[in-house]
Amino acid sequence: MAKITPLTGDQAVAEAMRQIDPDVVAAYPITPQTEIVMTFSQFVADGKVKTEFIPVESEHSAMSACVGSAAAGARTMTATSANGLALMWEIVYIAASMRLPIVMPVVNRALSGPINIHCDHSDSMGARDSGWIQMYAENGQEAYEDTILAIRIAERKDILLPVMVCQDGFITSHSVEGVELLEDKLVKDFIREYKPCMPTLLDTDKPVTYGPLDLQDFYFEHKRQQSEAMKNAMATIPKVMDEFNRTFGKSCNIIEEYKMDGAEVGIIVMSSTAGTAKVVVDELREQGLKVGLIRPRLFRPFPAQKIIDAISGLKAVAVLDRAESFSNCGGPLFNDIRAVMYNSEKKPLMLNYIFGLGGRDIFPKDIADVYKKLFKIVSANRAEESINYIGVRE
Amino acid sequence: MIEIRWHGRGGQGAKTASQFIAEAALGAGKYIQAFPEYGPERAGAPIRCFTRIADKPITVHSPVTNPYAVVVIDPTLLDSIDVIEGLIEDGVLLVNSAKAPKVIREKLKLKKGKVATVDATKISLETLGIPMPNTPMLGALLRVKDVVSMDILISQVKNKFLKKIGAEKTDANIDGIKRAYQETEIG
Missing domain, CATH: 3.40.50.970 (Thiamin diphosphate (ThDP)-binding fold, Pyr/PP domains)
Structure with missing residues (x-):
């Protein structure tokens, strides 16, 4: 056993x-x-x-x-x-x-x-x-x-x-x-x-x-x-x-889709932060907000088609990167996702958040704020600044 | 879900205690998480550790911000660290101290929750012969919240300690846990 x-x-x-x-x-x-x-x-x-x-x-x-x-x-x-x-x-x-x-x-x-x-x-x-x-x-x-x-x-x-x-x-x-x-x-x-x-x-x-x-x-x-x-x-x-x-008797997949049924906005994030985000998704769903989460478990090769299928119906998506690429165009996960969505007929508004560099903690409240921002850009129908930072002193 | 924050100094066994109670709870069929906050590690430096115990899988992976219980293994930390930060309304502050709960409450100007004290260092010296207050503090924790049963905790002590330190010292640890349970004052 x-x-x-x-x-x-x-x-x-x-x-x-x-x-x-x-x-x-x-x-x-x-x-x-x-x-x-x-x-x-x-x-x-x-x-x-x-x-x-x-x-x-x-x-x-x-x-x-x-x-x-x-x-x-x-x-x-x-x-x-x-x-x-x-x-x-x-x-x-x-x-x-x-x-x-x-x-x-x-x-x-x-x-x-x-x-x-x-x-x-x-x-x-x-x-x-x-x-x-x-x-x-x-x-x-x-x-x-x-x-x-x-x-x-x-x-x-x-x-x-x-x-x-x-x-x-x-x-x-x-x-x-x-x-x-x-x-x-x-x-x-x-x-x-x-x-x-x-x-x-x-x-x-x-x-x-x-x-x-x-x-x-x-x-x-x-x-x-x-x-x-x-x-x-x-x-x-x-x-x-x-x-x-x-x-x-397991359920491994190259990407995990968490509560994506009927979701209007979603967060994409890898590794342990996805677990923290699930708590937030549960809470917001209880309040009736249509939020979901996508977690790539495989990053290379990049599960492009799975991502397209999962997010093309959403109104807005935030991609959370725990790395900075210094390109002025966002983190590595964001860049891949934005690139694969280019040819998709339906595209959600997209934001990038860089977080957690050098072990900076990320809390459920931070993730809840990202969902809040996603609903805001859906109302405005405009993504504004696409590169954002969580929990950094400016 | 029960969330516990531990305050100690490097070398006092706060990390071990935070894991020990979690492992005992795992043995009782609970879902658990125990992790320290790593900083510059050195003996004597203040450290924080966290334990989560729940009936459902735990997915959150951020530090505990609003603990149900705060366990202070080294009372000198009360002067330098805000140990009650984020403590929930009906939470518990448990301090290794010979002082009465009322004295600690007044010192920290704490209005809410419960305060419990036990002289775990003295108990440890009298049972084990060394100042290792972390195991007695587990007994005291059970007194303020039955996170696991005393039987489960004791069988966990036996599982972990018997081979490593022998029957005599294992029994001394169990005595320390039971004494701390009895001698904990709540106010």
Whole structure:
């Protein structure tokens, strides 16, 4: 039987890693690393997994070791956060372009500077164009499930892309909640035994080279294949989620639509803030206000059609970004959503809100104010200033 | 939903207490959340932690602003921190202090709710031999609000402590919890 265990989001992900029992985990063992690797390395020390754990001297080396290990045909994982991800940067792109199915939990925290260790999405949003699949979890339970799902998604022959499993730093990573852990054996059955579907470095019968020079003649074709893999991922991830849902009685989806029936205005936000927004939606619905919420759980590839279907009938939408892109045109989630709506016949009025940078708290009242503003722009039939900030001193 | 805010100093076990009561409630079939407010962490610095306990899934992920109960593990914080900020009308302020509830009430000019005090540091010294007031404070909390039953709390103490610290110290913790429950004054 699945059992409910009190775990932080970090510990929940470490439990998923224990059940996955990857061949290799290469990780940087100190700050900015999180409790995920601390807990997992304890599992290694206690003999609960057979994993070869490689404590490396930097995050750059962590991803480099993962690339070598995955190319050699080992099921490979690491975990990182904030500036750790930033230091991996160069190799993060290489992992994706070499089509290595590495799974990496990311605890979303602000990038320095100024120096800050708290939650925002600037770390993984910076890596959004690196060719990795990105999932964003609302709570520890989902971070646990996404980690298991990510193994199956990454390793599919029609995808073969690395996956980041993101959750909100401190807010869920350090918060204890009841997490339903699936049975070890059922998780093992779901992720299946790893059989690399491409020739690997250690396959002497079919010798191959990974990562050679690739100039004007073929680089472009390889990039084009990466885009194709992302298209395949968009088609296939829902199927993997369906199988997960059927097997474990869950209801994962690439986007969550919360109380969208008959909604006139909606908020789009990812990760833990969506949970806070649900409380507000419940309260406003009780007052008879037609409000709803949309939460993309998958961000790369971008669930464009699902978003169009969900919001094109609305009168106004606010997109909440926990990252700043300094484009003067809004945050990354807002930009994607506004872009995909361009060709839609029906378009809601749209506002962007940047919030929560460096761990600035966001409260139900702040979200209620956003809904209030949405009704106001519906009355005026004009969006006014489209880029706004929540909870910042001006 | 019951929301609790804990005030302590780094190293006094406020975080452990906030999680401990939540885990006990989870064992009793409730939905829970327990999280600290992380700042610059160092021993002795004031810290705040939060616990939520509910009959329905908890989706909110922001700090508690209007607690039902505020638990102050270190009474010296009463001088420097507004511990009653946001306390709801019929809420409870529980302080680790040898003083009577009336004295605390007057000091803070608190008109609403209930005030409870217990000398948890003394109880901890007498039962455990060390100043670790956080476990006795759990007993005192049960006295002001039955967030879980005493039986559930005690079995949670046994589950968590027996292997780690042995039977003798586990029993000492349980004694401390029971004594704090008895000795809590409410006014």
